[in-house]
Amino acid sequence: MTQKFDAIIIGAGVSGLYALQQLHELGLSAHVFEAGTGVGGTWYWNRYPGARFDSESYSYQYSFSKELLDEWDWSEHFAGQPEIERYLNRVADKFDLRRDIEFNARVRSVKYDKDEELWEVQTENGKSARAQFVLAATGLLSAHQFPDYPGVESFEGQSLHTARWPKEAIDFRGKRVGMIGSGPTAVQILQTIAPEVGHLKLFQRTANWCTPLRNGDLDEATQLKFKQSAPEIFATCKRTFGGFIHDMDPRSGFDVSKEERWAKYQELYEQGGFALWLGNFYDLFSSRELAEEVSEFLAEKIRERVKDPIKAEKLIPKNHPFGTKRPPGEKDYYEAFNRDNVDVVDLRATPITAITPTGIQTEGPEDHDLDIIIYATGFHSLTGELLRIDIQGEDGLSLQEKWSDGPKTNLGIQFSGFPNFFAIMGPHNPATFCNITRCVENNVEWVIGCIRYMRENGYKTIETTVEAEESWTEQCYESVKGTLLDEMQDSWFFGNNNPENVRGRFLMYAGGVPKYREIFADVVAKGYEGFELR
């Protein structure tokens, strides 16, 4: 018999776990379907060597439980994947969440029964359940993707995607490894395995502006300091554009002399983390001149650090200024290219033509025979994980049809025609620029507040109006205009890294987290304006 719950959550990652804890607090029955065999979501799947936070551990962790904050010790400023996975398991145990999570249960379809006003969720392994509410906690970077080169399946060595990394350790010693992709994931992995591999070739289409992470161990005194100042840390994160501890300088870069600007870049570069990106002059995101100057500052650093000038030039981005992509945090990424066993292949000069049984073929004269190919080729971002599920709303309307001209949402949370369906980290919210847990808590609390309001006031369904959805979608497009991001149509911020997407539809809200929180609060204050409660 199909079981019935108040709510079904899809995914047991950072947002799914918190949503479940909050539903428990509300006294609702809930069931989680999770594709993996453990909790953690992103931090379960992306277990490649070197995977770690790019937000400071103490600013990324959940803020909702003082007890949890007091008892958990982070060993590093930017913790690594194994520790993060342990933390999320601890959360699942401490709040007794596991009893409601069904593992090995990838959701295949989510369909609305209009007569019953219930959602029916079915998994690929034949399980099903029904619920009044569905909370899609499917993440924004979950649907991993391979490049569409001919022959991907033909490679006779080992193929690995970073987002499906095996639990068993990979022995890279003496192996010829090729890695496709040079985003934040590739940077973390390359600097970690470089000393170990026989030979490593990075197949790079677009170089990235990487900034030093400056990670380090956390001693007891520092941990204590962070525990005591947790309220201030989270208050800062509430105030800042991306929910990080770094805040933009309210001055324009051009309010000060070039020497002062340069000194500031150096100070931020020393500070590490996202300091150079999110602690810079506020007009970094709108002034091409300023962004190009910071790029020049970083190009100098790359030339200083990479000894071979030809390699250095390949690693300096030429098609976008600093700040227009989320910068990878690195440790000794650039120094890795000073090793004899690490090379970079510039795919703009010699594009890949095929994956062959023995390696990677490019337009260049060289053979690239390999034992292992690592695909660090990213995700069908923001919409992919939702579109891979057969989601059908009222009257059989499918999400694929509804979003055939790009996603339409109200606040990134709801879609018209899909009553009582909430996306926690879907398109059109500021989460992509965000210190994720800060945005997760914000979004989950809004959804839970909404469900509580419905219960208290006798409403059975909530659904965004078409007008509010059109208006929010337009506000998302507007939010990027006048910024340098608008010129980055090739990035996954616009979904243009996936051929299934409609080109040129900005997939996020670029107005910042504080503004988004204000809008959220305003909607609630006006009795869920833009939503129809029935």
Ligand code: NAP
């Ligand atoms: P990504 O930023 O989308 O990078 C994918 C890489 O693969 C790019 O270099 C891309 O090149 C390349 N690529 C894709 N298709 C290709 C093809 N057909 N041929 C050659 N190259 C191809 O993905 P990611 O590195 O996994 O990072 C995604 C996001 O995850 C990041 O922006 C970050 O927000 C997050 N992340 C966070 C952390 C952390 O918190 N610690 C760590 C890793 C990732 P092009 O640029 O030319 O398209």
